[in-house]
Amino acid sequence: MLTSAVACLALWAGAASAHGSVVDPASRNYGCWQRWGSDFQNPAMAQQDPMCWQAWQADPMAMWSWNGLYRMYLGGNFQGSIPNGQLCSGGHAENGRYNAMDAVGAWKATGIRNSFSVKLNDQAHHGADYLLVYVTKQGFDPTKQALTWNDLQLLTKTGRYAPADYYTVNLSTSGRTGRAVVYTIWQASHMDQAFFFCSDVNFTG
Numbered sequence: 477m478l479t480s481a482v483a484c485l486a487l488w489a490g491a492a493s494a495h496g497s498v499v500d501p502a503s504r505n506y507g508c509w510q511r512w513g514s515d516f517q518n519p520a521m522a523q524q525d526p527m528c529w530q531a532w533q534a535d536p537m538a539m540w541s542w543n544g545l546y547r548m549y550l551g552g553n554f555q556g557s558i559p560n561g562q563l564c565s566g567g568h569a570e571n572g573r574y575n576a577m578d579a580v581g582a583w584k585a586t587g588i589r590n591s592f593s594v595k596l597n598d599q600a601h602h603g604a605d606y607l608l609v610y611v612t613k614q615g616f617d618p619t620k621q622a623l624t625w626n627d628l629q630l631l632t633k634t635g636r637y638a639p640a641d642y643y644t645v646n647l648s649t650s651g652r653t654g655r656a657v658v659y660t661i662w663q664a665s666h667m668d669q670a671f672f673f674c675s676d677v678n679f680t681g
Contacts, residue, residue, distance in 0.1 A: 494599040495543045495671065498660050501586035501594070503673035504564060504577045508532065509539040511584070527583040534576035543599055545574050546664075546671045554608075554661060554670065560624035563659060564674035582619045583676040585655060590679065591648045594660055601639035603665035608633050609645055610659040611652075618657050618676060628659055636665065652679040 497506045508528035522529040547566050550557045558567035564577035594609055610628040637643045655678055662671040
C-alpha cells in the first residue's frame with residue numbers, strides 16, 4: 477500500500493506532467509481517480525467498485541496520472557500500432573502502467589441517451605488536430621469481451637481545436653440500448669502525441 481507521503485508525491489508527479497483526459501463520460505482511470513482518489517486504500521472498493529479495485533492494485537500511478545495515457549509518434553496509424561485487446565491501455569502505453577484499463581469486467585458505467593456529448597479536458601492546452609470518437613457496436617458486451625478494433629464504429633472525426641480547457645463533441649446514435657464503450661482518440665497538436673480513452677456507458681434510450 478502507498479503511504480500518504482508517497483501518494484502525495486504521486487499526485488504531484490501526475491499534475492506536473494499534466495496532459496488531459498475525457499472527463500464526461502469519464503474514462504476508466506479518470507473515473508477511478510474521481511471516485512476513489514481520496515480513499516484509494518479503502519477495502520470496500522473491492523466490493524463496491526471491483527474494476528477500479530483491480531486497477532488501483534495493479535498500478536496506482538495509472539489513476540494519479542489519469543491525464544498521461546498517450547503514445548508518441550504513431551503517425552495516425554492507430555490500428556496498426558495498438559493490438560486488439562489493448563485499446564484501453566493505448567497498446568500498453570507508458571511501459572504497461574495502464575494495462576489494467578484493458579481488464580474485462582463490469583466497470584462503472586455512465587448513463588447516456590442516444591444523443592450525448594463527449595467532453596475532453598485539455599489541462600496542458602495542447603490543442604487538437606482532431607478527435608476520433610467511436611462507440612462499440614450493438615451487442616458488444618464489455619463486461620465479458622475484450623475490446624477490438626472490429627467492435628468499434630466511428631461516430632465522428634472532428635476538425636482542429638485551438639488550445640482551450642475543454643473540447644466538447646456532440647454525438648448521436650440510433651436505437652442504442654445497454655452497455656457499451658465510447659472510445660476516444662485525441663491527436664494533440666503540439667507534437668505527434670495521441671491519447672486513448674475508454675469510457676464505459678449505458679445507453680438508456
